[in-house]
Amino acid sequence: xxxxxxxxxxxxxxxxDQNGARVRRSDFAGKKLLLYFYPKAGTSGxxxxxxxxxxxxxELAAGGVAVVGVSPDSEKSQKKFADKLSVSFPLLSDTExxxxxxxxxxxxxxxxxxxxxxxxxxxxxxxxxGKVVDAWYKVTPANTxxxxxxxxxxxx
Numbered sequence: 646x647x648x649x650x651x652x653x654x655x656x657x658x659x660x661x662d663q664n665g666a667r668v669r670r671s672d673f674a675g676k677k678l679l680l681y682f683y684p685k686a687g688t689s690g691x692x693x694x695x696x697x698x699x700x701x702x703x704e705l706a707a708g709g710v711a712v713v714g715v716s717p718d719s720e721k722s723q724k725k726f727a728d729k730l731s732v733s734f735p736l737l738s739d740t741e742x743x744x745x746x747x748x749x750x751x752x753x754x755x756x757x758x759x760x761x762x763x764x765x766x767x768x769x770x771x772x773x774x775g776k777v778v779d780a781w782y783k784v785t786p787a788n789t790x791x792x793x794x795x796x797x798x799x800x801x
Contacts, residue, residue: 648749649780655680655771656747660715662735663723668713674775677710679793681768682750683786686718686726686736694766694786699732701790708797710770715739717764750782770796 649655655678657670670680681698683691695714702712712734716723723736737744742764745751750767753760768789770778779796781789 648782649769649777651777651779653777653780655769655775655777656744657775658739658744658747660737660739660744661720662737663720663727663732665720666735668735668737670713670771671775673711673713673771675773677708677773677778677797678771679705679710679712679768679789680715680748680771681713681789682715682745682748682764683766684716684764686716686722687729690766690786691716691726692730694789695726695730695732695736697787697790699730699734701794702734704799705793705797708799710793710797713737715744715764717742717745768792 659667659669662668683694715737717739720738723738727736739745742751745764750765752765754763766784767782769780770793772778781792
């Protein structure tokens, strides 16, 4: 699992969002982008993380930052999750974990002593030219937004 670093070119991808629209990372050229990966729609940690991002969306947008969430869930699961949380930004379905692998967030995890592969909760701030401004791996659900605000020089 190759981790991205500050200054790396953010990999492009084409994934479907909760409404079936095809979304590319390159669609956000000319804008800053908060791209965050979460393990599973509807779980408690992912709900906390996505609600925090949703609640900060207006402030982030005022700073010129678009928001996109990604998990290995189906479009249908993403739609249910987005509707439940009243999320207006894209939640992308990465069922084949191609974007997760490209961003270095697909890896071995352990839960209750059992090893399995899945999304390692992570987030990326990408600049207008598609370069990684900052990358946070193994984040907690609560620190995605504070990390990004700090990197942008916004209040936390």
